Amino acid sequence: MKKTPLLNIALSRVVASLGHGDVLMIVDAGMPVPAGVELIDLAVTHGVPDFVSVLNTVLAEMQVESHVLADEMREKQPPALAVLDTLNAAGHLGEQRLVSHEALKQLSRNARAIVRTGECQPYTNIALVSGVVF
Numbered sequence: 001m002k003k004t005p006l007l008n009i010a011l012s013r014v015v016a017s018l019g020h021g022d023v024l025m026i027v028d029a030g031m032p033v034p035a036g037v038e039l040i041d042l043a044v045t046h047g048v049p050d051f052v053s054v055l056n057t058v059l060a061e062m063q064v065e066s067h068v069l070a071d072e073m074r075e076k077q078p079p080a081l082a083v084l085d086t087l088n089a090a091g092h093l094g095e096q097r098l099v100s101h102e103a104l105k106q107l108s109r110n111a112r113a114i115v116r117t118g119e120c121q122p123y124t125n126i127a128l129v130s131g132v133v134f
Helices: 009-017 051-059 071-076 080-089 101-110
Strands: 023-027 038-041 064-070 095-099 113-116 126-130
Touching: 009 038, 009 113, 023 051, 023 101, 051 080, 064 071, 064 101, 071 095, 095 101, 101 126
Parallel strands: 023 113, 038 113, 064 095
Antiparallel strands: 023 126, 064 126
């Protein structure tokens, strides 16, 4: 059995397969998933699992070079934003880039996978760009 916190087989496989510059998105329950992009659907019900729990678990295994958020997230201030700001200040998310929500949806077309959470706060989505550990 794995010693790290990530137990979901599909998510663990995707994280292990990421190369430098690949994108993994963690999204709320309402974010559309483009045809052809792998969906790892963790959503059970409203709020379960929450965005922050999934993000923290992924960050325990994934080297992140940078991340992308929608400008609308800054405007709406969902609760997860405070956690993202703390993680960013601590250097766990690399360089931050802000784009429109529409541009984030366009970026999702090139994601290696999209992880759908049960989060039901608007604009609680992030694109994580994979880094390297060397």
